[in-house]
Amino acid sequence: MKHELQAWTTSGxxxxxxxxxxxxxxxxxxxxxxxxxxxxxPVREVESGLxxxxxxxxxxxxxxxxxxxxxxxxxxxxxVSRAEMExxxxxxxxxxxxxxxxxxLERVGQNPEWFDDLVVDGRYAWxxxxxxxxxxxxxxxxxxxxxxxxxxAPHAEHVDALDLTLERLKFARMRFxxxxxxxxxxxxxxxxGTYLPFPDNSFDCVTLSGVLEWVxxxxxxxxxxxxxxxxxxxxxxxxxDKRNPRLTQIRxxxxxxxxxxxxxxxxxxIENRLSHCYFGGRRDHHSGLWFASLLPRFFANLYSxxxxxxxxRTYTYSINGYRRLLRAAGFLQEEFYGLTPGYTQLAExxxxxxxDRVWRPWKAHGVERLKRSRxxxxxxxxxxxxxxxxxxxxxxxxxxxxxQQLGSGQGTACFxxxxxxxxxxxxxxxxxxxxPVVVKLPFNEAIGARAARNHRFLVExxxxxxxxxxxxxxxxxxxxxxxxxxxxxxxxGHPLLDELDxxxxxCWFDAATGFLEAVNPGPRQGKPEVLTAEMxxxxxxxxxxxxxxxxxxxLVEKIDGYLRRSLxxxxxxxxxxxGDFGASNVFVQGGAIVGVIDWDDSDLMGIPALDxxxxxxxxxxxxNRHSSAAQVISRxxxxxxxxxxxxxxxxxxxxxxxxxSSHHLAFVCxxxxxxxxxxxxxxxxxNMLAINERMMAFKELLQIGHDG
Numbered sequence: 001m002k003h004e005l006q007a008w009t010t011s012g013x014x015x016x017x018x019x020x021x022x023x024x025x026x027x028x029x030x031x032x033x034x035x036x037x038x039x040x041x042p043v044r045e046v047e048s049g050l051x052x053x054x055x056x057x058x059x060x061x062x063x064x065x066x067x068x069x070x071x072x073x074x075x076x077x078x079x080v081s082r083a084e085m086e087x088x089x090x091x092x093x094x095x096x097x098x099x100x101x102x103x104x105l106e107r108v109g110q111n112p113e114w115f116d117d118l119v120v121d122g123r124y125a126w127x128x129x130x131x132x133x134x135x136x137x138x139x140x141x142x143x144x145x146x147x148x149x150x151x152x153a154p155h156a157e158h159v160d161a162l163d164l165t166l167e168r169l170k171f172a173r174m175r176f177x178x179x180x181x182x183x184x185x186x187x188x189x190x191x192x193g194t195y196l197p198f199p200d201n202s203f204d205c206v207t208l209s210g211v212l213e214w215v216x217x218x219x220x221x222x223x224x225x226x227x228x229x230x231x232x233x234x235x236x237x238x239x240x241d242k243r244n245p246r247l248t249q250i251r252x253x254x255x256x257x258x259x260x261x262x263x264x265x266x267x268x269x270i271e272n273r274l275s276h277c278y279f280g281g282r283r284d285h286h287s288g289l290w291f292a293s294l295l296p297r298f299f300a301n302l303y304s305x306x307x308x309x310x311x312x313r314t315y316t317y318s319i320n321g322y323r324r325l326l327r328a329a330g331f332l333q334e335e336f337y338g339l340t341p342g343y344t345q346l347a348e349x350x351x352x353x354x355x356d357r358v359w360r361p362w363k364a365h366g367v368e369r370l371k372r373s374r375x376x377x378x379x380x381x382x383x384x385x386x387x388x389x390x391x392x393x394x395x396x397x398x399x400x401x402x403x404q405q406l407g408s409g410q411g412t413a414c415f416x417x418x419x420x421x422x423x424x425x426x427x428x429x430x431x432x433x434x435x436p437v438v439v440k441l442p443f444n445e446a447i448g449a450r451a452a453r454n455h456r457f458l459v460e461x462x463x464x465x466x467x468x469x470x471x472x473x474x475x476x477x478x479x480x481x482x483x484x485x486x487x488x489x490x491x492x493g494h495p496l497l498d499e500l501d502x503x504x505x506x507c508w509f510d511a512a513t514g515f516l517e518a519v520n521p522g523p524r525q526g527k528p529e530v531l532t533a534e535m536x537x538x539x540x541x542x543x544x545x546x547x548x549x550x551x552x553x554x555l556v557e558k559i560d561g562y563l564r565r566s567l568x569x570x571x572x573x574x575x576x577x578x579g580d581f582g583a584s585n586v587f588v589q590g591g592a593i594v595g596v597i598d599w600d601d602s603d604l605m606g607i608p609a610l611d612x613x614x615x616x617x618x619x620x621x622x623x624n625r626h627s628s629a630a631q632v633i634s635r636x637x638x639x640x641x642x643x644x645x646x647x648x649x650x651x652x653x654x655x656x657x658x659x660x661s662s663h664h665l666a667f668v669c670x671x672x673x674x675x676x677x678x679x680x681x682x683x684x685x686x687n688m689l690a691i692n693e694r695m696m697a698f699k700e701l702l703q704i705g706h707d708g
Contacts, residue, residue, distance in 0.1 A: 069192055
């Protein structure tokens with residue numbers, strides 16, 4: 001969340017070019033793409049920085065970042081102190097980026113909102129609604145710590161990142177040197193001038209994520225009284241005249257309209273004034289006051305002055321209010337999307353268009369329908385245009401690509417649901433020519449590699465008749481302006497996880513056994529093979545190397561030693577392993593397993609018993625969702641504590657792999673090692689709370705082994 005209009009910086013000025021990565025060297029030939037924030041005149045390079053050729057004002061350069069701030073030169077918004085931020089930014093030059101993120105999150109008490117802001121890529125799934133040309137120039141206005149820029153840069157020719165806090169820009173620059181070396185990104189400091197520091201018609205897209213509501217929150221507009229009474233009077237009067245927050249927002253949006261190309265677009269992520277959450281569920285996000293956004297502005301202003309001793313200036317609007325606001329600023333057309341549970345912690349995007357060629361949202365019922373309605377969704381993603389758009393959105397291009405791959409030539413593609421998983425993956429439910437399809441969109445490279453592995457497995461597995469019943473058919477893959485997608489048939493039935501609260505998980509063991517036998521039929525498994533050094537490297541050492549990036553070295557050594565002692569020289573039958581054979585990936589119907597999805601972690605030379613352990617683990621977690629990982633894994637590891645049905649299920653799997661149940665604890669430890677190592681491909685590598693919980697589970701396992 002950004003608490004002010006924050007913004008702008010050019011990198012590389014007055015620095016030796018050999019000291020700066022090519023991506024961040026100043027683009028001398030493109031000086032005419034900048035303008036003076038005081039008079040909008042052109043700027044030129046001079047010895048002391050950049051000088052406006054019209055009004056003569058010079059703008060300094062700090063550590064390679066041009067400073068276009070006009071009066072808020074000491075502005076600082078950040079949860080980490082200036083001194084600590086300087087240390088983090090300096091150390092980021094010499095250590096893995098994950099360690100820098102860990103340091104930041106440690107200083108903010110592992111706050112989940114800052115975790116989301118720093119590292120989650122799925123929160124920018126809304127980029128599919130943009131209409132970007134292949135050579136797009138994009139401005140992120142209020143870029144903060146740079147995560148949005150990191151995610152939009154691969155789809156644009158050039159991105160400008162602007163913020164009012166210089167220290168955040170320095171941090172963002174270090175991020176880009178770790179994650180965006182192949183993209184062109186310019187950093188600028190500023191945002192408090194009369195003009196944005198760009199000429200007219202500069203951008204194809206401007207993004208405002210959590211910024212618009214804060215542009216009128218400058219306390220210099222009202223906090224100028226010498227006494228408490230005078231300050232209160234100014235706070236009250238700031239509701240009137242040109243200082244009114246709505247008028248301030250209109251002027252700001254009109255300035256953005258100036259720098260957009262005629263076929264450009266503005267994207268705004270912002271809360272809904274009438275969010276269902278505000279009707280007693282939580283305080284207003286920005287003022288911290290109960291029901292403040294629901295009150296008439298005049299009364300909200302009095303309420304805030306009385307309670308918070310400051311005026312109410314962080315205006316959000318209803319869907320119709322945003323439309324009127326944008327029209328007043330010169331935007332002639334808008335598209336609205338619901339973001340739930342918000343533009344942070346984003347889990348689903350809902351099209352709110354009355355008429356949309358591509359989107360046909362599914363209909364919820366009861367209270368859920370009210371929460372998803374266009375009037376009461378928690379937040380909006382708004383795409384606004386200076387004139388009617390002629391270019392297709394990325395989502396429309398995706399639909400056209402699917403139609404070409406799957407349609408009969410006359411069919412059409414429509415999207416019914418767009419969800420974002422906690423693994424940085426978008427999942428679009430679609431119908432193409434009447435055919436139910438799932439489209440998967442990985443939002444970073446690590447998740448992309450896993451999605452590609454799933455697609456390859458589905459293609460190759462169609463050759464095996466025993467698997468065809470259970471696996472969705474892989475349909476196709478493609479790329480839209482750098483966004484890779486994978487399409488497959490929608491699995492029949494529904495996730496087993498949906499039934500675990502209402503049914504006894506034990507009754508699914510026979511069905512799971514049938515599936516595991518179909519994946520690895522007896523004749524194909526052959527004789528047990530000794531776990532050679534090469535196989536030990538694949539099964540144990542490689543996952544341990546991944547774990548060593550985040551775990552205590554002593555603990556990693558203990559895990560390695562225990563598994564070497566327990567598994568060394570053991571003979572095992574190898575086979576196909578799903579890798580995440582859990583209740584959320586197993587689809588059921590009529591008491592039978594009818595499909596298994598997400599083969600991202602599949603292993604063609606794995607130990608099938610690990611899937612059986614995964615299944616037992618997931619059933620227990622699904623039925624006991626408040627248990628910690630250490631509690632669940634400790635229960636799984638204690639053979640005598642398992643139910644008879646669980647023992648029978650695992651015994652069958654162990655026998656098929658040529659393993660004695662006396663090795664149960666060692667294989668639980670191996671399952672947990674591989675499970676955690678696979679999770680580290682996602683955001684969990686940054687989440688020390690989750691990592692520590694999983695490390696505690698390892699300690700439980702080692703303690704059980706020691707006691708045994």
